[in-house]
Amino acid sequence: MSFPVVDGVPPGRALLGARIRELIEASVRVRDDEAGLAAAASRVEAVTAALRAAGEAPPLLLAALEDGGHLSVNNPLEGPGNPLAPPLSWVHVGPDSVRAEVLLGAAHEGPPGRVHGGWVAAVLDHVLGRATAAAGYPGMTASLTVDYHRGTPYAVPLVAEGRLERRDGRKLHASGTLRAGEEVCATASAILVHFSADRFPVPTD
Numbered sequence: 344m345s346f347p348v349v350d351g352v353p354p355g356r357a358l359l360g361a362r363i364r365e366l367i368e369a370s371v372r373v374r375d376d377e378a379g380l381a382a383a384a385s386r387v388e389a390v391t392a393a394l395r396a397a398g399e400a401p402p403l404l405l406a407a408l409e410d411g412g413h414l415s416v417n418n419p420l421e422g423p424g425n426p427l428a429p430p431l432s433w434v435h436v437g438p439d440s441v442r443a444e445v446l447l448g449a450a451h452e453g454p455p456g457r458v459h460g461g462w463v464a465a466v467l468d469h470v471l472g473r474a475t476a477a478a479g480y481p482g483m484t485a486s487l488t489v490d491y492h493r494g495t496p497y498a499v500p501l502v503a504e505g506r507l508e509r510r511d512g513r514k515l516h517a518s519g520t521l522r523a524g525e526e527v528c529a530t531a532s533a534i535l536v537h538f539s540a541d542r543f544p545v546p547t548d
Contacts, residue, residue: 482535
């Protein structure tokens with residue numbers, strides 16, 4: 344299978360991802376009206392059938408990141424082509440730390456008015472992975488510990504930060520925080536295992 348590498352997200356794919364993301368959010372907030380919902384479901388079904396008829400394409404990979412790796416346009420945390428992605432927006436990516444902004448919505452709700460803890464963990468896991476990669480040591484998470492200090496609100500801007508704390512051979516120790524304004528909602532620590540880029544080459548056939 345071919346995995347094309349592109350310099351940027353194709354505009355049409357990014358636009359479709361954004362519109363479906365809006366649809367998901369609207370669908371979980373809409374008033375319960377059986378007739379209206381059934382009609383909307385029928386229209387969505389027709390669009391889905393049209394997209395399926397166009398055939399499947401291999402995942403698109405964005406051109407090399409700062410660590411020399413690649414990221415799927417369909418990444419579930421920051422891929423703008425993936426409607427499931429919030430997506431994360433990077434404010435700073437450097438060897439000492441990384442910082443991203445993210446806006447989670449009602450589709451990410453766990454307790455009423457708060458983000459599901461699984462989404463909080465996923466955001467932090469992704470940010471810690473990018474932090475080790477930005478420091479020059481891409482790795483895969485071996486363990487992740489998340490401490491939830493307070494409920495994370497949705498529909499407000501959140502800031503996620505991560506950094507590589509130390510390296511012990513192939514073991515990478517990273518830490519991060521998720522904030523809403525000045526309030527720390529969650530903190531995380533992780534151990535990742537460093538892998539060299541040649542162990543995960545980009546498939547070309």
